[in-house]
Amino acid sequence: MAFFNHYLLIFVLFILSVESADPSAQLCNDNSNSTTSEITKNINSLLPKLIQATSQFGYSATSFGHGQTQVFGLAQCRGDVSAEDCSACIQEAAKEIRTFCPNKADARIWYEYCILRYNTENFIGKLDTGFGVFYWNVENVTDPKTFNDGLGSLMYKINAFAGVSGSKGLAKGETKLSPFSTLYALVQCTRDLPELECRQCLAIAVGNFPTFCENKKGCRVIYSSCYVRYELYPFFFPLDKQTALESSSMKNYSWVVTKP
Ligand SMILES: *[C@@H]1O[C@H](CO)[C@@H](O)[C@H](O)[C@H]1NC(C)=O
Ligand SMILES: *[C@@H]1O[C@H](CO)[C@@H](O)[C@H](O)[C@H]1NC(C)=O
Ligand SMILES: *[C@@H]1O[C@H](CO)[C@@H](O)[C@H](O)[C@H]1NC(C)=O
Secondary structure: OHHHHHHHEEEEEEEEEOOOOOOOEEEEEEOOOEHHHHHHHHHHHHHHHHHHHHHHHHHEEEOOOOHHEEEEEEEEEOOOOOOOHHHHHHHHHHHHHHHHOOOOOEEEEEEOEEEEEEOOOOOOOOOOOOOOEEEOOOEEOHHHHHHHHHHHHHHHHHHHHOOOOOOOOOEEEEEEEHHHHHHHEEEOOOOOOOOOHHHHHHHHHHHHHHOOOOOOOOOOEEEEOEEEEEEEOOOOOOOHHHHHHHHHHHEEEEEEEEEO
């Protein structure tokens, strides 16, 4: 609850089915500077750089321009996603973000497979959990005690791994809750974050589980610096992709947006 107090709840109770192809969330920050023609030019030059490097390396943090109109950008794919899916996702993100947010300097877009953001203010390497989106499955688990014990220890285990060098900010794992039920979890920090900040981000995300996802069968926390998700079905790679897409689009989710 402590973390929750820092947020203003602006949005509650939307039921929708989450499709992998649509953005999970996007932000066009009203509090950021308006774009000028020079900033727009720099954004238009930055995006192809981000697409190219991210398609190749799965991650890119760079900038374009100088002085007041310099634009900083970061793009990253979820670490378990194929190069092909990564490239497709980043290209879609770059197109969509300009349509969604043509006039503001601070724009961010989140998909299941990738994220992209840019701003005239340098955000690279800085922990940011100000803007957040929480999705949860409306269905409750049947055995909260077993579920929460399993979730707690799985999160503890994988969070320790996400920050270490070589992990590329990604950690995932699964744990058997019963002979019939397995819990799957994935965490991903943006790769510009130092280890300590990565762990902090994940701790804040997991710390908010009780607020939005208590006893829920599935939960996603989306911050600018990290992403956390758990489900009672497999959703990360390697797996049979069709299974994951079907099971995720079948579920009912509610969501809230939190703001600094
Ligand atoms: C807005 O632009 C001014 C310079 O034009 C800059 O000093 C300031 O940091 C910018 N603010 C943000 C939030 O990017
Ligand atoms: C889940 O549990 C909560 C709290 O006990 C309850 O308010 C809600 O109606 C339940 N949801 C479903 C789908 O049964
Ligand atoms: C979504 O939830 C509603 C209410 O709990 C239920 O009637 C409906 O069958 C669910 N839909 C799916 C696709 O699970």
